[in-house]
Amino acid sequence: MHEIGFIRDLAIVMIVAGATTILFHRLRQPVLLGYILAGVLIGPHTPGVLVADPRTINDISNLGVVLLMFTLGLEFSIRKLREVGIGVLVVAVAEVGVMLWIGYGLGEAFGWKGRDALFLGGIMALSSTMVATRTLSESGLGALPFARLVIGLLVAEDMLTIVILTLLTAVAIGGSVEASTAFTLIGHLGLFVVAGMIIGLLLVPRLVDYVAGFGRDEVLLVSTLGLCFGASLLAAWMGFSVALGAFLVGSVVAEARSSEKVMHLIEPLRDMFAALFFVAIGLKIDPAMLVQYAVPALAIAAVVMTGKTVICSLGMFAIGHDPRTAVRAGVSMAQIGEFSFVIATLGLSLGAVSDFIYPVAVAVSVLCMAISPYLVRSADGLVNGMRRIAPSPMRLLVTSYSGWLENLRPVNENAVIAAMLRRLLMHIAINVMLVVTLFVIGAYVNAHNWAWFSMFGLTRDARHTVIWAAALFLSLPLLIAVYRKAEALGMLLAELGIRESYAGAYTRTIRGVLARLIPLATLFVLAVLVSALGSTILPPRGVALSLAAAGVLVAVVLWRGLVRVHARLQAALRDTIAKE
């Protein structure tokens, strides 16, 4: 009766989770904490063995990660990231980077091996979105200005999570922490993310809205789940983590008009599997091991809480927020949570880290979660205390820094030109990235699926020609767009760089040359890049040259049409992102 055995285990987990959620809600403590403790209580390591074989529970609790990341993606969106503001973004990057570095150092100080130390850094780097937002809404402070900063930091960290997850996966599989591997990997990752996002943005929100138009929840839910798990699978196949795929497709679905409806349908699933996930974390914990590693766990928890509070508070102050707001935001970030579990699970399941990392991560998170609500409530006391203690020169410094920052805001006209420059450069970057993606996909197809081609009786050279030609002709609208944007950039720079007061009569000529030079240089760089990237699929020289010539010819003849195709693609993309 294996069947009943599984339902028995699941029933026990759900009963305990249900009781816990009521109890911890009444105690005004984070429910996550309760789930984990309940898991330890009913786990195989404690006397009252209730769930003896957590294998299947563990299997389906992994769905919790996928659904968790998907809903985080749904809440994250490009629009929100743009609203976060560059300042908060910098603070988030600084905070995550410094915590990663501190964690690595701490691990080495404990005498752990390199990979364990690196995973410890990852575990310490990312704050818990679930705990932070829950604490905010429960403390009733969600409407204050600092809450927006915290949400901004969390959104920015969500993005960094992806980077860290991917890096650690690569390290775990490859076993090396070499810089070159890391950079190659980040390159691949960037391509995957950008290509995935752009293709996704063009297709997914339309599909979701189309299905939502049926007006049947079941159809919308099941097809969204198909998208979610499909993207996770795709990410896993490409060598990234399932969490990454789920997060990306979530952030793409977030741009659909019916994304709120989707959120509404997915939330109960997320809540159920999140409960399972956190109870399953507890199930894996042997309390005896916790006692053994109590000292490092306490030390790490102390470092996490002070480190995150200090870095975030200082960062927020540095970008111009008043000390009270800065400290409030800082203490709100002072915990780790679900991402730490995801990272620890990753390390464990890939066999990359020592066994003790997992319980240590759990212990640290539990400590932080338990203390977090009290810490948030004591933020104002902290600020007042510091004010009393601080010597008066320091207080003067604080005030004058704020005043100085106020004077730094960019002046009107310059701000407009800077925005124009930024937009042109961004457009060029995105289009170049897409061209590169097309050729990399071509190389990928060439490397992996040559069985298809031999089926049609193509030789190696013919195969290369077909793939290369396809990539080239599909790139045409993008290349033309790059050329046009580069032209605009050249004109703008010429206007700005060559003032009439300096160049006198030659102003026009010099400006004209500069305006031509920049697009031509861009195209040259692009050609080099493409032939380097496409080197594995380059057809024989003569064929390549004649294809390139044909490409140029087509571009010139169909210029208007290709411009229109590109404009339509761009408009579709912008519509999806910019819809309110």
Place this chain on the structure above:
Amino acid sequence: MHEIGFIRDLAIVMIVAGATTILFHRLRQPVLLGYILAGVLIGPHTPGVLVADPRTINDISNLGVVLLMFTLGLEFSIRKLREVGIGVLVVAVAEVGVMLWIGYGLGEAFGWKGRDALFLGGIMALSSTMVATRTLSESGLGALPFARLVIGLLVAEDMLTIVILTLLTAVAIGGSVEASTAFTLIGHLGLFVVAGMIIGLLLVPRLVDYVAGFGRDEVLLVSTLGLCFGASLLAAWMGFSVALGAFLVGSVVAEARSSEKVMHLIEPLRDMFAALFFVAIGLKIDPAMLVQYAVPALAIAAVVMTGKTVICSLGMFAIGHDPRTAVRAGVSMAQIGEFSFVIATLGLSLGAVSDFIYPVAVAVSVLCMAISPYLVRSADGLVNGMRRIAPSPMRLLVTSYSGWLENLRPVNENAVIAAMLRRLLMHIAINVMLVVTLFVIGAYVNAHNWAWFSMFGLTRDARHTVIWAAALFLSLPLLIAVYRKAEALGMLLAELGIRESYAGAYTRTIRGVLARLIPLATLFVLAVLVSALGSTILPPRGVALSLAAAGVLVAVVLWRGLVRVHARLQAALRDTIAKE
């Protein structure tokens, strides 16, 4: 990388389910059908092996049964069953009974062994709530009067499902189809259902409303799931099916004021797991086996569709509906679906039936589901056709039957008295059932958990005394209620039965005697019943008699208090059921 393997399988299932749900919605075909076909397509028996190891998928698809039955319970409620009306109830019982019998006969005619034939009967007996309601709402006929009849039939069948599930479980485990076993089992089942419902009604809706008052969906969802799986587990432990437990607790939660909110939260879970469940059904099917059993499958499908249509139509006509409404209701019931799978899964997982039963059940359901929408649309044509063909005497018979039925409605005063009698008898029956339950629980405690008692150093006699006394004193309010209701019954019957015109001067005396006699006789019957039921826990004679005497004394002294306790219990129960 077992973990990825599982997510891979699940992802494939969800992607296929997502595509299927969109496609079949567009084709205006039941989505269930699509899920099953998709499952066959990606299953291990077809060339394009996608899901090779469906074990874990199968495990979690079983959650689909639990959640399906729970939501069916949520939609079913005592109030709804009472609204169904006695006529529809009788039709449902007749239909399910006859189909069970036809199925058994058909199985024997095929030369199958007894248990296979019985399971075939079970598979053919129950219509598909999901397909029928979906067809109604999609055909746009949901507002017509026959739709209410169909819903009524489905609600009544839901109740009968429980009976059939339990019977078949017992047959599968016990291996016998003996009448005595069946009756004992139905007795146990009745006790479990009634006791569970009453205790559940007193506690569960209050708990659910309390938790709903927190205003946090996550807490409400997780604790409701705890209840749902907890009840399933309890039912499994008592020897019934998990489906029964889930259904019962669902129908109890349905009485909570926040039951709609719960439904809202559970629905996405149900939809996801139902999709998994139906795809998993397809995964188990080997198309080769279908070909082998094509003839019986076609025959059974034909019998199901004609049988159900004819029985339901005739039944509906017999209880006084016009032929058009009756036939429409009949064709709407002419399919089998989810319950048939539940029953086939039950037989398969308990190893009670031959291997071919499962694919045959699936094939029949698929055929019925595919034909059902067309059948419903052709109902009116069917009626018109029959009208043209029918000879005129038959048409006359039909008309006169309707007229005769119209004259049979009970007259006003009699109807009021009949209602009073019915209510008194029902109250007595419920209270007697509760007393019996208390003693049976006592016997159960005595039989199973004697370790507790020996821990306290109790002898066998002392144990019996404690349990028997507890059952007796807990029964006191119920016994008093039975006595009082019996008294009222006696007075009513005396008033009705002894007319002054017959008894003359002795009317009063005879009425007085009758009014006393009935409660006393009831108490005597009750005493016999209790000592028979409690025979395994009866203390030594002397102790028992003095306890009984003490009971009578307590009853007399605390009469008012005990009446009040009972009244409060009853009011709590009635409030829960009668709240709008």
